[in-house]
Amino acid sequence: MPDDTAPDNTAPKETAPEVAPHAAPHPAVTPPAYTPPAGRLPSFTPPQYAQAEYVRPATSTPPETPRRPLSPLAIGLIVGGAVLLVVAIVASAVTVTNYFTEVASGAREPFGAEPAIEGEKASPLALNPTRCDDECFTEEVVAGAASLTDEEFETWGLTEFDDGKTTSSIADEYDYTRDNWESYGGSPESCFIAYPQSPILDELEADDDTVRLYIDGTHSDSYESTYFQQTARYFADSASAVDFMVTLDEKLDGCSSYSYTIDDSEWAPKVTRAVALDIPANVAAIGWSETTEYGRYYSVDVQRGNLVVRTMVTSYDGMSEHEFRSIVEGIARNIAYLDQVGE
Numbered sequence: 001m002p003d004d005t006a007p008d009n010t011a012p013k014e015t016a017p018e019v020a021p022h023a024a025p026h027p028a029v030t031p032p033a034y035t036p037p038a039g040r041l042p043s044f045t046p047p048q049y050a051q052a053e054y055v056r057p058a059t060s061t062p063p064e065t066p067r068r069p070l071s072p073l074a075i076g077l078i079v080g081g082a083v084l085l086v087v088a089i090v091a092s093a094v095t096v097t098n099y100f101t102e103v104a105s106g107a108r109e110p111f112g113a114e115p116a117i118e119g120e121k122a123s124p125l126a127l128n129p130t131r132c133d134d135e136c137f138t139e140e141v142v143a144g145a146a147s148l149t150d151e152e153f154e155t156w157g158l159t160e161f162d163d164g165k166t167t168s169s170i171a172d173e174y175d176y177t178r179d180n181w182e183s184y185g186g187s188p189e190s191c192f193i194a195y196p197q198s199p200i201l202d203e204l205e206a207d208d209d210t211v212r213l214y215i216d217g218t219h220s221d222s223y224e225s226t227y228f229q230q231t232a233r234y235f236a237d238s239a240s241a242v243d244f245m246v247t248l249d250e251k252l253d254g255c256s257s258y259s260y261t262i263d264d265s266e267w268a269p270k271v272t273r274a275v276a277l278d279i280p281a282n283v284a285a286i287g288w289s290e291t292t293e294y295g296r297y298y299s300v301d302v303q304r305g306n307l308v309v310r311t312m313v314t315s316y317d318g319m320s321e322h323e324f325r326s327i328v329e330g331i332a333r334n335i336a337y338l339d340q341v342g343e
Contacts, residue, residue: 116289117321119275124245126304128281132238136305136340139214139234145334146302146309147216147230148327156319156327158219158228166215170208170233173198184260191258193251194271194288198231199301199308201247210236225318228311235306242284245303249286268292274300277329280336285328289321298324302332309335 130136153159177196180186186195193201198213212234219228235241252273259268269290277285277300287300295316302309311331313324 116272116291117275117325121273122276122284122286124249124284124286124303125242126282126284129242129284130238130282130305130340132305132340134237134306135234136238137234137307137338138341139232141341142232142307142335142338145338146232146307146331148331152330153219153228156226156228156323157221158226160220160222162218162220164215164217167211168198168213168215169211170200170213172209173213174200174202181260184262186258186260188255188258190251191255191271193248194255194258194290194299195260197229197299197310197312199233199244199248199310201244201251221318223318225316227314228319229314230312231310233308233310235308238305241303241306241308244308245284245286245301248301252286252288255288269297274298274325277325277332279329279332283332283336285332287328296321300324300328302328302335304335304338305340307335307338 148156148158153161173196177198177200178192181192181195186192198215200213214232214234216230216232220226235244252271255271257268257270259266261267269292272289272291274287274289279285279302283302283304285300285302287298289299290297295314295318297312297314298321299310299312302311309331311328313319313327315324
């Protein structure tokens with residue numbers, strides 16, 4: 001029988017996690033044209049939405065009104081406004097050009113490159129863990145509770161969705177990820193642990209043919225500056241999930257940077273451990289961020305019982321680390337109050 005002690009330092013189950021509004025639309029200017037590394041982006045190409053050429057029909061036919069000739073003052077204002085508009089456009093172009101020149105020379109930080117949040121790293125162990133000898137959580141029990149609601153996705157501006165939901169066994173996911181890592185020249189080997197987009201470890205799991213991974217589709221914003229992904233893994237029992245978190249924590253400590261190359265595009269990030277999150281006592285959460293000249297990748301695994309949910313965001317001057325942490329803390333609160341199998 002599952003044994004779980006409910007947390008005593010969190011809001012009641014009915015209270016939805018606080019979700020701050022999405023920041024102003026990004027990017028403020030068009031980023032440089034480049035091909036982002038495919039390994040940190042979904043395999044699909046988000047559609048481009050052009051503004052429809054649509055004129056709302058008049059509800060009635062307005063009467064013809066004689067046109068009054070423009071006064072000299074009005075003509076002067078129109079000409080002056082046009083001149084100011086041209087000056088503003090030219091100034092903006094010069095500013096953007098100077099910006100990218102400074103970034104390329106290293107004299108200026110790229111967009112969104114605020115310093116990573118610093119502090120004590122998170123622990124892989126929950127303070128008051130949920131223990132079970134078999135599956136205390138299944139996909140049927142968890143359903144969508146470990147993610148955001150449709151309204152929350154809209155609030156964060158993640159209105160585009162690639163319906164790529166799928167399932168996978170641990171062995172299949174490991175083989176696929178390992179093949180990509182090697183074919184893309186991933187290095188050093190000690191950082192392979194940061195490459196998968198599912199909660200998997202190493203060759204020790206390559207023989208597990210059980211379907212335990214539930215992979216959600218990719219949510220993104222219309223500016224293609226933020227990509228949100230999740231994968232849930234259901235371990236055989238809580239002890240196996242805890243072992244995974246402890247091993248992941250140890251391996252992440254041995255990775256500070258790595259690289260791989262896809263179609264001449266290199267992803268060579270600096271890896272930084274995530275600072276401890278504000279989460280309930282019966283869940284654990286550890287993660288890391290990857291910073292490059294193009295943007296950042298955030299990943300956090302939240303664990304309770306036999307469940308581990310990996311939440312990832314790739315941000316090209318889109319979602320900030322503070323915003324990402326706010327989302328993960330809300331997901332952790334949802335997981336903290338999930339009913340176990342049989343409850």
